[in-house]
Amino acid sequence: MAQSTTPWHTGQWFTSPWNHDPAVRDQLGFPPDLRIHDATLRDGEQQAGVVFTADDKIRIAEALAAAGVHRIEAGLPAVSPDDERAIREIARRNLGSEIYAFSRCLIDDVKRAVDCGVAGVALEIPSSRHLIELGYRWTVERAIASSVEATSYAHEHGLKVSFFPIDATRASLPDYLDLVSAVARDGHLDALVLVDTFGTLTPQAVGRFVAESQSRFNVPLETHFHMDYGMGVANSLIAAAHGASMIHVTVGGIGERAGNAPLEETVLALRTLYDVDLGIHTEQLTDLHRLVMKLSGVAQPSNRPVTGTRLFDVESGIISTWVRNLRGVDLTESFPFLPELVGQQDVRLVLGKGSGLDSVADALERVGLTATADEIAAILVEVKAESLARKSLLELDEFERIARSVIAQRAASGSPA
Numbered sequence: 001m002a003q004s005t006t007p008w009h010t011g012q013w014f015t016s017p018w019n020h021d022p023a024v025r026d027q028l029g030f031p032p033d034l035r036i037h038d039a040t041l042r043d044g045e046q047q048a049g050v051v052f053t054a055d056d057k058i059r060i061a062e063a064l065a066a067a068g069v070h071r072i073e074a075g076l077p078a079v080s081p082d083d084e085r086a087i088r089e090i091a092r093r094n095l096g097s098e099i100y101a102f103s104r105c106l107i108d109d110v111k112r113a114v115d116c117g118v119a120g121v122a123l124e125i126p127s128s129r130h131l132i133e134l135g136y137r138w139t140v141e142r143a144i145a146s147s148v149e150a151t152s153y154a155h156e157h158g159l160k161v162s163f164f165p166i167d168a169t170r171a172s173l174p175d176y177l178d179l180v181s182a183v184a185r186d187g188h189l190d191a192l193v194l195v196d197t198f199g200t201l202t203p204q205a206v207g208r209f210v211a212e213s214q215s216r217f218n219v220p221l222e223t224h225f226h227m228d229y230g231m232g233v234a235n236s237l238i239a240a241a242h243g244a245s246m247i248h249v250t251v252g253g254i255g256e257r258a259g260n261a262p263l264e265e266t267v268l269a270l271r272t273l274y275d276v277d278l279g280i281h282t283e284q285l286t287d288l289h290r291l292v293m294k295l296s297g298v299a300q301p302s303n304r305p306v307t308g309t310r311l312f313d314v315e316s317g318i319i320s321t322w323v324r325n326l327r328g329v330d331l332t333e334s335f336p337f338l339p340e341l342v343g344q345q346d347v348r349l350v351l352g353k354g355s356g357l358d359s360v361a362d363a364l365e366r367v368g369l370t371a372t373a374d375e376i377a378a379i380l381v382e383v384k385a386e387s388l389a390r391k392s393l394l395e396l397d398e399f400e401r402i403a404r405s406v407i408a409q410r411a412a413s414g415s416p417a
Helices: 054-066 081-092 107-116 129-136 140-156 173-186 203-216 232-241 263-273 282-296 317-326 357-367 373-390 396-413
Strands: 035-038 071-073 098-104 120-126 160-166 191-196 221-225 246-249
Touching (some): 035 263, 054 081, 081 107, 098 140, 098 160, 107 120, 120 129, 129 140, 160 173, 173 203, 191 203, 191 232, 203 221, 203 232, 221 232, 232 246, 232 263, 246 263, 263 282, 317 357, 357 396
Parallel strands (some): 035 071, 071 098, 120 160, 160 191, 221 246
């Protein structure tokens, strides 16, 4: 953790001092070894329509490792020979991140993971009775026996085991505890993943979920929370603040249905809101995100948190005035964090229907023109009209054309300077 006396206001961000009020901080129990587990190459690829080739997966794994991600879930070997090849190659490259595979609680799946040379495996099994019986058409007894057998086999063959009970948050508490207890007693688990498969857990329930799991099982806890209600990041942070030591994420939050807790938002929130530094190179987050979106073919909103392509574009006239006044002083008065912290482009004042006089003055400086106050006002009228007619922003060359035309017209008409 940083030792700043004002961790909410540094040279790179300005968040809320309420976050660091002693009454708030005293409730937080982040473990000192908190780490990130990225599941982009497996759960991220489960987003409908996303297909990564083996080469894509290797490129993404290299970028994740370069950014400092602690653990990379390289995929499920049983999906295809191409996936198995990618996992083997990622494990072979010694990227510096711990490499895991993902497997069902089936011996054949675990054998494939062992053969890939990974360090560990996330072993999944449904934990809710309704999903076991209706979705899988298994008995609960079969699910428990399969879990015990698979986790034991993985451990005996040198793999670390993160036990991954699917749909844990919709299971009854007795069913959830019975399954995990059987694995802890008769099988093996090095860590227990708190799995909110359908994103249905509320923030108020996270502490209870963590506490019940902590009190029964003396192993590290991991989080795997989905975004179906937009709660994945908040719930992950709450679970970590209660002691969970590994947070599962994907780049850009891609994944099944509404996706997973996004890597970028989770890491940046920890760094700037909680003063928890995971050692992730935040300045690489934007390039990492754009690589994954390019390879996945997924288009995301331009105002997406952290990595949005227009996140640091300012159209509003009021905010443009702030930016002009704050440049060289402290731009965090206008933004919660600076663009360079996450590898984004510099702040830009853009031109559109919402622009103001300072927007025009800034653009005039950029194109090397001078204008009187009356001319600036006239240019602004034309900029707003053009933007409204086109329903878009204006490029700088288009602005220059308008500005030169207005200045020339007023000069020809003899308007006073």
